[in-house]
Amino acid sequence: MKKPIQKSSAEPSAPRRIHKYAFARLTRICAEIQRGGYPTKADLARLTHRTPRTVQSDLRALENDWDAPLAFDREQNGFYFTQPDWRLPRVNLTEGELLSFFTAERLLRRVADVTEIRLVRSALRNLAALLPEEVNVDLTALEQAISFAPEPAADVSPQTLRQLAEAATHRETLRIEYFSPHKNERTEREVNILIVHNWMGEWYAIGWDVAKQDYRDFHAGRILKLTRTQRSFTPPPDWHPQSYLKPGFGMFRGGAPVTVVVDFDAYQARYARERSYHDTQQREELPEGGLRLTFETTDAALAQVARWVMQFGAHAEVIEPATLRQMVRKEIKQMQELYSHKPSGYPEG
Incomplete structure (x- = not known):
């Protein structure tokens, strides 16, 4: 086309x-x-x-x-x-083509991983290269879709994604109604969407919160209502997409820089060698087939790093920093207490 x-x-x-x-x-x-x-x-x-x-x-x-x-x-x-x-x-891309992209991306997450679907996924991945620079797509997660997603992605209306992408491309301020599960409340705010970012199958609108005068990450699936203001904006002079996205871990960022070191045993190393977990990661082969992974993140992202490490169970060990080791140790202790007795309501024996 x-x-x-x-x-x-x-x-x-x-x-x-x-x-x-x-x-x-x-x-x-x-x-x-x-x-x-x-x-x-x-x-x-x-x-x-x-x-x-x-x-x-x-x-x-x-x-x-x-x-x-x-x-x-x-x-x-x-x-x-x-x-x-x-x-x-x-x-x-025309408005219809942009909407078609988001619709196709949504549908591909609902289908089986058959040969025909893999071919369509590959075509969609190539189309992603033509998206505006204000739409940032996790191409790996997009191509792999459901097969390797740690959990099903939250459903987002293609119309919402199209409106967000157009607002970012044309630099138009939006008024949104947003639900925060952390605070369990709805808020209305004006935002200047700077980039629409896809991470691990989840869509985020990253922008400048006019009232807070700071950058904010909005999960697109939690935007309940979206209204155009017909007002244009100029991005902050210090805005650089990759500089903003690269620090942290996943969608968790902020705070002081910190170096993370994780050792995988020989079993998990076979899989870890195939994966890219962070843009700054460096690999070091260990004796007996193990693998050491080192990357840079921020202290505000360590809680997310701890959850990521624990998915590997006893096959991964945090070496640095001490704060992260303590987080994992505390979580393991709480889990030991949780599983040291039968669930409430179940008979003993």
Whole structure:
């Protein structure tokens, strides 16, 4: 399906036709160059899992077809953009296409993991690469859907997701009615949605709470009512999606940085080697087949890390920090007390 290309005086017109795989690859290449690390052609080839020759063609396309201000720094031995704020022109999905994406994503979580569904999942994963930058999708969870989800994802209306995505894309303030299970109350607030983020199959609207004057994560399934205000907003100057999403663990973040070290025994290590649990994770092989996993998070996320570690039972041990070890020890003690006697109402014997 042909997608309309956004055109403006500030951005060059994008080529009329481009394969979705190529566009996704160009997006990754641009993002890596914009990080400011002066990547080489070999670096970009490893990043995109393509040959240096293919990357060379991509770089040439960026210059010739997309008018990218691309240059090579001989001292740094890598590529950079002479205009740091240059962005690859967006491929805009129509309102119907955006709604179709969210509807398909919702339906795929209700079906069996048969061959045909896996093929559709793969196609949906490729379509995700064309979503606006304000819609952030956990592609791994999306492709695996129900099969590897730790629990069923909360149901969210595709219409709600479409409205959130459009508000984020067009920078329009929304008035929402939101239910907080932690406080067991409904509140009405105005929010500037900055990004719609999918994590482990759950959709979140991350935005700026106008009244609280701070960032907030709203579970899309708990938004009871959504109203347009017709007022536009400008994102905070310190807003950077990846800088916001990367710290913490899952959707838990905040507080001081902390290093987590977890050891898996030989049994669990076989599975842990196949998984990526955190963007900052580092692996270290241990004697007798074990595996040590080290990653950076924040102290406000440690309770969630403790719940994650405990799913592996005796096959995983927290090494650092001491605070996390104490959390797990306390939880184990409470569980021992809970299971040291028969459930109430059941006869002894």
